[in-house]
Amino acid sequence: MTSTNTKSWPLVVNTRVLATPLALLCILFAVVVLFGYAAGMENLYRPIADGPATHPLTATTILLLGVGVLSAERANRITQTLFITALAFAFCLLAVNIFDIINHTQQANLLTPFYKVVDAEGAIGKSNKMGVNTSITLLFVAFSLVFQHIHFPTIAQLLSFLGIAVPTVSFTGYAYGLDNFYGQMSLISATLGFVLGAATLARNAHNNPIRSILSPYFGGKLARFQVLIGYAFPALIGYLMLKFVTSIDGLAVGLLIVIMSWFIILMVSISAMFQTAAEQRTQRLMRQLEQQAETDPLTQLPNRRRFVEFLTHELNRLNRHQRNDLCLLMLDIDHFKNVNDTAGHDVGDRVLVSLGALLRSSVRKVDLVARIGGEEFVVVLPDTNFNGAHRVATHLLDYVQRMEVPGWTDTHGGITTSIGIAVAHKQSSIESLLAEADSCLYQAKKNGRNRIEPQAELDRPTAPTT
Numbered sequence: 001m002t003s004t005n006t007k008s009w010p011l012v013v014n015t016r017v018l019a020t021p022l023a024l025l026c027i028l029f030a031v032v033v034l035f036g037y038a039a040g041m042e043n044l045y046r047p048i049a050d051g052p053a054t055h056p057l058t059a060t061t062i063l064l065l066g067v068g069v070l071s072a073e074r075a076n077r078i079t080q081t082l083f084i085t086a087l088a089f090a091f092c093l094l095a096v097n098i099f100d101i102i103n104h105t106q107q108a109n110l111l112t113p114f115y116k117v118v119d120a121e122g123a124i125g126k127s128n129k130m131g132v133n134t135s136i137t138l139l140f141v142a143f144s145l146v147f148q149h150i151h152f153p154t155i156a157q158l159l160s161f162l163g164i165a166v167p168t169v170s171f172t173g174y175a176y177g178l179d180n181f182y183g184q185m186s187l188i189s190a191t192l193g194f195v196l197g198a199a200t201l202a203r204n205a206h207n208n209p210i211r212s213i214l215s216p217y218f219g220g221k222l223a224r225f226q227v228l229i230g231y232a233f234p235a236l237i238g239y240l241m242l243k244f245v246t247s248i249d250g251l252a253v254g255l256l257i258v259i260m261s262w263f264i265i266l267m268v269s270i271s272a273m274f275q276t277a278a279e280q281r282t283q284r285l286m287r288q289l290e291q292q293a294e295t296d297p298l299t300q301l302p303n304r305r306r307f308v309e310f311l312t313h314e315l316n317r318l319n320r321h322q323r324n325d326l327c328l329l330m331l332d333i334d335h336f337k338n339v340n341d342t343a344g345h346d347v348g349d350r351v352l353v354s355l356g357a358l359l360r361s362s363v364r365k366v367d368l369v370a371r372i373g374g375e376e377f378v379v380v381l382p383d384t385n386f387n388g389a390h391r392v393a394t395h396l397l398d399y400v401q402r403m404e405v406p407g408w409t410d411t412h413g414g415i416t417t418s419i420g421i422a423v424a425h426k427q428s429s430i431e432s433l434l435a436e437a438d439s440c441l442y443q444a445k446k447n448g449r450n451r452i453e454p455q456a457e458l459d460r461p462t463a464p465t466t
């Protein structure tokens with residue numbers, strides 16, 4: 001279900017760009033929190049007076065994980081080392097903290113900066129801990145970065161989603177006044193955990209399911225709308241229930257909102273993945289069909305339809321810019337009926353395929369070679385004057401004579417072509433240009449074949465025609 005150009009989808013590009021400022025924001029706030037401890041400014045790490053604080057260990061881990069997000073792209077050896085070091089330290093801090101939570105020990109104190117401030121606050125009964133919610137959030141984020149690094153993007157996104165879900169639960173708690181929802185997770189910790197999770201998701205946005213939600217197709221647009229509704233609708237319902245139904249249990253409402261939101265988002269992500277994959281398949285098929293509609297099935301050259309499109313564009317260009325010249329060569333194999341009649345249709349086809357390949361490889365990339373009829377080919381030469389076109393035609397006449405086609409040239413001698421040259425001018429239309437080239441070609445056939453005939457009113461070049 002991957003697509004080679006996914007990284008260039010505008011929303012994917014913009015979301016990936018967001019990862020860096022989001023990570024920088026987390027680092028900045030973590031530094032501000034640590035500064036709050038250093039400078040004794042409590043409101044910098046405890047936004048609600050007597051509410052939960054952001055523990056210095058939390059701020060340090062967020063800072064390390066922010067560095068992890070910044071260096072996750074494996075740009076060079078330095079970022080690689082930075083990434084591994086930051087993650088290793090973050091895991092150490094988280095492991096010790098989780099060990100303390102499980103065993104009711106205080107080993108993390110040994111690693112905690114500004115531990116004395118925390119200790120002093122504890123002595124006067126102020127809560128300041130890196131609680132279970134925060135530890136789980138940061139652990140999910142850290143593991144998400146690891147899985148991203150070892151190329152398991154879907155698992156990484158799932159972990160980021162889970163990392164974001166925990167602060168969302170805390171936000172719900174803050175919104176509805178359910179303190180057992182946020183526990184010891186301060187508003188700063190919840191916000192930074194959320195932003196950090198979002199940064200890891202943004203870094204990984206070119207992979208599924210996020211990339212499907214960000215796809216430019218209808219499925220992506222629908223998924224983005226559904227994600228918004230998935231968040232907003234349960235929150236609105238919860239708000240109305242708590243406001244108007246007096247006997248209701250707040251905890252149950254909060255849980256219902258969180259579960260409903262995340263269930264909707266999970267379902268939207270899964271369906272967006274399938275819908276985007278189906279839409280990409282349809283787009284690929286349409287591109288193939290478009291290409292087929294403009295390609296001659298035998299020679300694989302552009303057909304008359306593509307030729308008309310190309311020539312229209314070049315004539316428009318000629319009309320816009322005074323100085324650019326444009327010439328059209330029309331080639332027709334001499335006595336081709338004889339090839340079919342003598343050696344069979346298969347050999348005739350082989351001659352056409354060989355001639356097509358020879359013409360294509362003999363002109364510039366900007367020129368268009370097309371098969372517009374049975375044994376009739378055209379070469380459009382943009383930015384080429386008559387002398388240039390005549391030179392090209394002379395080479396082609398020569399190359400064709402020397403062309404080898406097994407089953408024909410080995411037993412019946414070389415193939416020859418006649419070529420008509422038409423030079424476009426400001427009033428030229430496709431029809432007039434084709435008619436001129438065709439009449440030159442007719443003249444070349446009449447004058448003995450295996451020759452070039454330019455437009456009647458043009459001066460002939462000094463070199464004699466073949």
Ligand SMILES: Nc1nc2c(ncn2[C@@H]2O[C@H](COP(=O)(O)OP(=O)(O)OP(=O)(O)O)[C@@H](O)[C@H]2O)c(=O)[nH]1
Nearest residue numbers: 332333334335336337338340345348349374375445
């Ligand atoms: N093998 C093959 N033959 C084709 C194809 N398309 C057209 N032809 C044949 O090309 C031949 C064109 O014959 P004519 O128009 O008489 O032209 P000619 O024999 O090349 O003679 P001059 O153009 O006057 O030199 C016919 O026999 C067509 O059947 C094709 O796709 N494959």
